[in-house]
Amino acid sequence: MTEPNPPDTMLDRLRERLTPEEFPTDDRGRIRMVVDSLVLHLHPSKVPVTTIKWSYTWGLGGLSAVLMTILALTGIILLNNYTPSVPQAYLDILEIRSNVWFGELIRNLHHWSANLLIIVAVLHLIRVFLTGAYRPPRELNWLLGVAMLVLILGANFTGYLLPWDQLAFWAITVGTSIITYVPLVGESIGRLVLGGPEVGANTLLNFYSLHIALIPLGIFGLMSYHFWRVRKDGGLTLPKPVDPAPDPLTWQKPERVTTIPHLVRRELIYTLGWFAALLLFAMVVPAPLEGIANPDISPNPAKAPWYFMGLQELLLHFHPLVGAIIMPGLAITGLFLLPFFDVTSASVGIYFRSRRGRSLSLLALGLATLLTPAWVLLDEFVLDWVGWLPGWDSLISNGLIPLALIALGLFLLDGWAVKTFGADTEERVLFLAVFLFTAFVILTMIGIFFRGPGMALYLPWNMPAAVH
Amino acid sequence: MSENLSPEQKVSRRDFLKVAWGFFGGLALLETGGMVLAYLQPRLAEGEFGSLITIGLVDDFPPNSVTHLTNGRFYLVRLADGGFLALYHRCTHLGCTVPYDQTQGKFICPCHSSEFDQQGAVQNPPAPRPLDLFPITIENGEIKVDTGSPIQRAAFDPSQVVYP
Numbered sequence: 001m002t003e004p005n006p007p008d009t010m011l012d013r014l015r016e017r018l019t020p021e022e023f024p025t026d027d028r029g030r031i032r033m034v035v036d037s038l039v040l041h042l043h044p045s046k047v048p049v050t051t052i053k054w055s056y057t058w059g060l061g062g063l064s065a066v067l068m069t070i071l072a073l074t075g076i077i078l079l080n081n082y083t084p085s086v087p088q089a090y091l092d093i094l095e096i097r098s099n100v101w102f103g104e105l106i107r108n109l110h111h112w113s114a115n116l117l118i119i120v121a122v123l124h125l126i127r128v129f130l131t132g133a134y135r136p137p138r139e140l141n142w143l144l145g146v147a148m149l150v151l152i153l154g155a156n157f158t159g160y161l162l163p164w165d166q167l168a169f170w171a172i173t174v175g176t177s178i179i180t181y182v183p184l185v186g187e188s189i190g191r192l193v194l195g196g197p198e199v200g201a202n203t204l205l206n207f208y209s210l211h212i213a214l215i216p217l218g219i220f221g222l223m224s225y226h227f228w229r230v231r232k233d234g235g236l237t238l239p240k241p242v243d244p245a246p247d248p249l250t251w252q253k254p255e256r257v258t259t260i261p262h263l264v265r266r267e268l269i270y271t272l273g274w275f276a277a278l279l280l281f282a283m284v285v286p287a288p289l290e291g292i293a294n295p296d297i298s299p300n301p302a303k304a305p306w307y308f309m310g311l312q313e314l315l316l317h318f319h320p321l322v323g324a325i326i327m328p329g330l331a332i333t334g335l336f337l338l339p340f341f342d343v344t345s346a347s348v349g350i351y352f353r354s355r356r357g358r359s360l361s362l363l364a365l366g367l368a369t370l371l372t373p374a375w376v377l378l379d380e381f382v383l384d385w386v387g388w389l390p391g392w393d394s395l396i397s398n399g400l401i402p403l404a405l406i407a408l409g410l411f412l413l414d415g416w417a418v419k420t421f422g423a424d425t426e427e428r429v430l431f432l433a434v435f436l437f438t439a440f441v442i443l444t445m446i447g448i449f450f451r452g453p454g455m456a457l458y459l460p461w462n463m464p465a466a467v468h
Numbered sequence: 469m470s471e472n473l474s475p476e477q478k479v480s481r482r483d484f485l486k487v488a489w490g491f492f493g494g495l496a497l498l499e500t501g502g503m504v505l506a507y508l509q510p511r512l513a514e515g516e517f518g519s520l521i522t523i524g525l526v527d528d529f530p531p532n533s534v535t536h537l538t539n540g541r542f543y544l545v546r547l548a549d550g551g552f553l554a555l556y557h558r559c560t561h562l563g564c565t566v567p568y569d570q571t572q573g574k575f576i577c578p579c580h581s582s583e584f585d586q587q588g589a590v591q592n593p594p595a596p597r598p599l600d601l602f603p604i605t606i607e608n609g610e611i612k613v614d615t616g617s618p619i620q621r622a623a624f625d626p627s628q629v630v631y632p
Binding site: 170173174176177178191192194195196198202295296297298299300301302312315316318319320386394395398453454455456 | 508
């Protein structure tokens with residue numbers, strides 16, 4: 001290629017620099033364009049045609065990144081109309097809703113994107129789990145993902161306090177009191193987080209700083225690392241047929257197509273579609289806001305944010321050390337250790353591992369859907385550990401004993417899967433994980449839809465109005 | 469690196485420097501962490517919740533009554549026998565403010581339905597311990613409550629009641 005002469009005038013040279021090059025029409029040009037571009041080179045220049053099918057990844061990781069971008073942009077402009085002090089914070093939200101041009105829309109967009117992000121991030125984790133994509137060599141990227149999920153929950157939780165309404169105040173009071181049950185250091189960590197003995201002006205400032213600086217910085221760093229690792233680990237896992245399971249030696253790798261237009265086109269459609277849907281939703285459904293925070297009156301019921309309702313439901317049944325520290329601690333530890341325990345590479349890329357894995361997953365789903373509500377009702381109306389074992393520390397009677405019973409139940413379930421169905425290690429992990437996750441989702445739904453005043457159980461259509 | 473070592477040399481220069489850098493680097497990190505922790509310690513303003521509060525005369529509170537003193541974040545309970553208890557209104561389970569139910573004569577937490585009787589003792593879990601107490605002093609018929617130091621207790625005991 002010969003070097004063309006630079007344009008004659010300064011203006012033309014400036015225009016030449018700023019306007020994009022001719023859009024490439026051949027594969028060679030398209031590949032060059034991906035490699036040369038800062039944003040596009042997050043992608044490989046060619047991708048396997050099977051991994052870009054919707055029904056394999058559902059675009060969940062990409063959608064998380066889109067939501068993070070919306071959150072960063074709406075968050076930054078919300079800063080211009082918000083003061084993190086008591087009671088100005090609440091008054092500012094009222095101003096944003098009624099007196100700031102597009103203020104309500106931007107607040108709604110921020111609120112709903114944040115809530116959707118939790119759902120999408122969890123679905124992404126489920127997809128990666130079900131296709132075995134956490135296994136070597138992708139262990140580190142799984143850990144980064146779990147760490148990001150924790151940060152996303154942290155970002156949501158700290159943001160929840162900022163409107164300084166009753167909803168925010170009591171959800172954060174309940175949420176932060178959980179910390180005080182950590183043995184030995186709980187009380188001092190709680191005071192540090194709250195900046196005092198109870199939720200107040202210092203808490204608002206602490207949470208504000210976490211919400212707008214430390215947590216977003218952490219998420220941005222982990223996100224960059226996560227993307228980079230996807231390519232370092234050889235791109236996405238390749239989907240494989242379950243029946244018959246392919247022989248690794250003779251299996252034909254799928255054809256590869258250029259990223260432009262095949263992948264980029266899908267990403268653009270997906271992004272625009274979701275953004276349009278979110279925008280419409282934010283126009284129609286306002287983010288909740290209650291009366292200004294009042295430390296003297298807890299609303300009845302006082303519920304945690306919806307994504308912690310599963311935890312709050314556990315708290316109704318167990319001593320706080322068990323329900324809020326030990327159980328979630330075990331769950332997070334399990335998530336972190338998973339890729340070092342379950343390392344079979346043969347079934348990577350096959351949803352639910354195998355035919356038997358699919359049956360076992362369905363079974364686990366059904367069992368958890370039946371057993372979880374049954375256990376909640378049993379504990380609510382029949383079991384009374386504290387009454388049956390008077391004089392025992394409630395940590396033992398209402399905590400460790402039921403925990404041991406549940407562990408025994410899981411052990412029996414696992415043995416059943418092995419004996420009756422001949423499940424191997426990866427299918428046992430799948431069976432128990434589907435069971436536990438379904439149980440947690442059911443608990444969350446019970447907490448959101450079936451708990452009313454006094455945290456008593458109601459049918460959703462008979463739910464009395466909350467007292468504020 | 470071992471080929472340069474004379475027999476009496478146990479640690480090579482490189483290993484020594486590695487350990488020294490590691491040690492002092494770790495020390496510097498610890499110091500920085502300590503500084504950040506100290507910097508973030510909460511500061512308490514004078515005169516807010518947490519000071520000694522004078523709430524009135526003994527005769528202002530009839531026996532068998534429960535009065536919510538929101539400034540001090542506590543209930544002043546006068547038992548039927550004339551004794552006083554100052555109960556911190558914060559639920560010992562997860563920190564909700566516990567309202568007093570006049571008709572049932574007990575405290576029922578709206579968050580997780582813990583129940584406490586007039587002495588603050590747990591009648592219904594999940595609360596793990598009775599409502600915390602604030603120390604009461606009565607001088608010349610005047611009641612003073614120190615809201616700075618809530619007292620945690622495992623159970624109700626008659627010695628906790630203050631008589632005028």
